[in-house]
Amino acid sequence: MLPYEPSATAWNVLRRKEGPPIVIASTRDTSASSGSQPRLSRDHLPLSEVAFLLDFDGTLVDIAPTPESIVVPPGLKETLLRLRAACGDALAVITGRPVPQIDEFLGDVPFAVAGEHGIAIRHRPGGPIERAALPPVPGEWLREAQDLVASLPGTRLERKVGGFVLHYRAAPESGTTLRKAAEAWVAPTNGLFHVQAAKMAWEIRPAGVDKGYAVRLLMENAPFAGRRPVFVGDDVTDEDGVKAAVSLGGLGLRIPADFPTPATFRAWLASLVPATGDAAPAGGA
Numbered sequence: 001m002l003p004y005e006p007s008a009t010a011w012n013v014l015r016r017k018e019g020p021p022i023v024i025a026s027t028r029d030t031s032a033s034s035g036s037q038p039r040l041s042r043d044h045l046p047l048s049e050v051a052f053l054l055d056f057d058g059t060l061v062d063i064a065p066t067p068e069s070i071v072v073p074p075g076l077k078e079t080l081l082r083l084r085a086a087c088g089d090a091l092a093v094i095t096g097r098p099v100p101q102i103d104e105f106l107g108d109v110p111f112a113v114a115g116e117h118g119i120a121i122r123h124r125p126g127g128p129i130e131r132a133a134l135p136p137v138p139g140e141w142l143r144e145a146q147d148l149v150a151s152l153p154g155t156r157l158e159r160k161v162g163g164f165v166l167h168y169r170a171a172p173e174s175g176t177t178l179r180k181a182a183e184a185w186v187a188p189t190n191g192l193f194h195v196q197a198a199k200m201a202w203e204i205r206p207a208g209v210d211k212g213y214a215v216r217l218l219m220e221n222a223p224f225a226g227r228r229p230v231f232v233g234d235d236v237t238d239e240d241g242v243k244a245a246v247s248l249g250g251l252g253l254r255i256p257a258d259f260p261t262p263a264t265f266r267a268w269l270a271s272l273v274p275a276t277g278d279a280a281p282a283g284g285a
C-alpha cells in the first residue's frame, strides 16, 4: 500500500506512464530539418536565427549562500534586454525557481519564464502562468521535512507549489541524511515523484516534466518558433534542456565545460550585443 494515496490527477499521470511516454511535451523534433543548416557554435551564432533559453542560478547569476542572497550583477539586465532585442524577443529564463522569483530579480527582462524546472510556464510578458497537471507532493512529506530540517542545524526547507527543496549548503554533513529521507518518500510512488539532485540541495517533485519539456514547449510558439534554441545551464537539471536544444537543431552549452564561471558566461553574452560605443559583436549577427 502506498503511503501516498494518489489523486485522480495523479492516477491519470500513472496510467499514461504505463503506456506510451507521458504526453505532456510535444515530440516535434526539427533536427532533421536542420541537416542543411550550418551547426551552431559559440563562433557561429547568428542572432537573427537563434533563441536564448537560459538557466538562472549558477548560470546568469553566481551561486550564493542562500536562495534569497543571490545578486543580479550590474549590467546583466541591460545585456539581456539588448540580447532580447537582437533576437526578436526570443529570450527565456528556464529555472528551478518559481516564476515570481524571477520576476523579482529580472523584472520583465525575459520574454518568457519557465519555473519549477518546467512545471510552470509563462509564455509571454503579462500572460498567465500555466501549470502542468501534476500531483502535489503529499502533505505528510512536507510535515516530515519540516521536522527533519528542524533537527539538522543549518539545513532548510524551500517550498514550491510543485514540490519542495531540502537545502544543506550551510550543513554539508547533513546532505546524505536529507537524500536518504527524500529517497524514502519517493521510492514507493512507482516513479510518480522523484528526487532531483541540485547544488547542495535535494528537490522532491513530481516526475513527468523537466527543462527539456520547457524548451520544446517554448520553441513551438512565437517568438521562439522557427529559431534554433541556444540553451545554457550549469546543473544536473539543465542536462534535459541541453539535450532538447541539441535535438531541435540548436546548441547546448554548459558551465563550467564551455564557460568556466557565470561571470565568463555573462561577459560572453555582453560581447554578443555590445552597448553603443563598445567593441564589435563577437560571433553575432
Ligand SMILES: O=P(O)(O)OC[C@H]1O[C@H](O[C@H]2O[C@H](CO)[C@@H](O)[C@H](O)[C@H]2O)[C@H](O)[C@@H](O)[C@@H]1O
Pocket (backbone or CB within 6 Å): 055, 056, 057, 058, 059, 062, 063, 064, 065, 066, 067, 068, 070, 094, 095, 096, 097, 098, 158, 165, 167, 169, 198, 199, 200, 201, 203, 235, 237
Ligand atoms: O534552475 P536554476 O535557475 O539553476 O535554479 C536551481 C535552484 O536554485 C536555487 O538553489 C541553488 O541556488 C542557491 C542560490 O545560489 C543556493 O544557495 C542553493 O544552494 C542552490 O541549490 C533555488 O533555491 C532552487 O529553488 C532552484 O531550484
